Amino acid sequence: xxxxxxxxxxxxxxxxxxxxxxxxxxxxxxxxxxxxxxxxxxxxxxxxxxxxxxxxxxxxxxxxxxxxxxxxxxxxxxxxxxxxxxxxxxxxxxxxxxxxxxxxxxxxxxxxxxxxxxxxxxxxxxxxxxxxxxxxxxxxxxxxxxxxxxxxxxxxxxxxxxxxxxxxxxxxxxxxxxxxxxxxxxxxxxxxxxxxxxxxxxxxxxxxxxxxxxxxxxxxxxxxxxxxxxxxxxxxxxxxxxxxxxxxxxxxxxxxxxxxxxxxxxxxxxxxxxxxxxxxxxxxxxxxxxxxxxxxxxxxxxxxxxxxxxxxxxxxxxxxxxxxxxxxxxxxxxxxxxxxxxxxxxxxxxxxxxxxxxxxxxxxxxxxxx
Amino acid sequence: xxxxxxxxxxxxxxxxxxxxxxxxxxxxxxxxxxxxxxxxxxxxxxxxxxxxxxxxxxxxxxxxxxxxxxxxxxxxxxxxxxxxxxxxxxxxxxxxxxxxxxx
Numbered sequence: 001x002x003x004x005x006x007x008x009x010x011x012x013x014x015x016x017x018x019x020x021x022x023x024x025x026x027x028x029x030x031x032x033x034x035x036x037x038x039x040x041x042x043x044x045x046x047x048x049x050x051x052x053x054x055x056x057x058x059x060x061x062x063x064x065x066x067x068x069x070x071x072x073x074x075x076x077x078x079x080x081x082x083x084x085x086x087x088x089x090x091x092x093x094x095x096x097x098x099x100x101x102x103x104x105x106x107x108x109x110x111x112x113x114x115x116x117x118x119x120x121x122x123x124x125x126x127x128x129x130x131x132x133x134x135x136x137x138x139x140x141x142x143x144x145x146x147x148x149x150x151x152x153x154x155x156x157x158x159x160x161x162x163x164x165x166x167x168x169x170x171x172x173x174x175x176x177x178x179x180x181x182x183x184x185x186x187x188x189x190x191x192x193x194x195x196x197x198x199x200x201x202x203x204x205x206x207x208x209x210x211x212x213x214x215x216x217x218x219x220x221x222x223x224x225x226x227x228x229x230x231x232x233x234x235x236x237x238x239x240x241x242x243x244x245x246x247x248x249x250x251x252x253x254x255x256x257x258x259x260x261x262x263x264x265x266x267x268x269x270x271x272x273x274x275x276x277x278x279x280x281x282x283x284x285x286x287x288x289x290x291x292x293x294x295x296x297x298x299x300x301x302x303x304x305x306x307x308x309x310x311x312x313x314x315x316x317x318x319x320x321x322x323x324x325x326x327x328x329x330x331x332x333x334x335x336x337x338x339x340x341x342x343x344x345x346x347x348x349x350x351x352x353x354x355x356x357x358x359x360x361x362x363x364x365x366x367x368x369x370x
Numbered sequence: 371x372x373x374x375x376x377x378x379x380x381x382x383x384x385x386x387x388x389x390x391x392x393x394x395x396x397x398x399x400x401x402x403x404x405x406x407x408x409x410x411x412x413x414x415x416x417x418x419x420x421x422x423x424x425x426x427x428x429x430x431x432x433x434x435x436x437x438x439x440x441x442x443x444x445x446x447x448x449x450x451x452x453x454x455x456x457x458x459x460x461x462x463x464x465x466x467x468x469x470x471x472x473x
Contacts, residue, residue: 025393076392104388104399128403
């Protein structure tokens, strides 16, 4: 026998990450518990109205979620992200959250914070989340509600956020950079960084709708910033720019020009994480909505989805010459948000070239002076 | 100060901690506040720690747990008692185990 029985480990230094990855084990998963939202954001890829009865009826019940969580634990999962839509719209949010916590999962929650009330605060104080990520659409009522399109939502967001911060709940911030709030991005960034020591990120890349709704997609496209503007705001954010600059050599890969590989998936999609939709469909990656990449967990096990289905998806290949020439051999693919999942959302095909992505990637390359 | 620690006392594992074996790594995950200092912290038990943790069942006192381990492992009995007490005290300090009282 020996001494020194208990060791505190901070998560980033957890030695299991490497061995889990080596053994193709699951580390984390996203659980979308609703696609409904009480905001109606112009750029959102998933939101359905809060009162959408049909959508509500299709949502996976607590018992199904518990079953999925048990299976995920068996696969090694340690971390679960509860997301939506707006997850706090679920009347059984507390039960879902507690159930995942009690199973020994580290739980994060994505929310717009507008529905946070004193009961949530009590819950999070007693059973702390790993973090709560709040999206900030604007820091003035005018800008916020220009994006959310719900009168009164800014005030509710501020109240909910203040409740979280006053209670000392660990909050992270995210902002989407849109045409509707681009003029306020600096203020949004300052607002977020003043309120967290931990983490703030902004995302100028707006995904199209998972349901491929053409009218909503037009709205999203109209909110996209021009490539030059994206580069401008990336350059203005010292932290982000430094990151791009320092990673420059690994982001631009001249050797790609000689590549002949026709595999679609070169990312880690599905290897150590997955997403479950609010209707119970497994996806190797949260952005991957191609019908051929969905696995119905009402019909089969998570083990089968992760260990049999995902490898099949990852084996998919392309014979689209335009894609193979333009994207697969592209030296700046790492500066591009192209991936099979995003290509599908844009075009209906997993292996299509996307002009807008290409323009952004080239603008970023120019910014980096390459 | 908490109640006095004793080898004659019975302790049980806290319900506010979940023990998991992931790929042979035995970890304790706190689910309530007040156990880990940060939400980003988990605890790993070594092999000895795991053996003892699994025997802290709310029924046997630490002396009985040590005796059981002595029977199963031919180790120096003083070392075993020291290990059992050392770990339990450490876990008690972290509120990962609690004393069982008759009332």
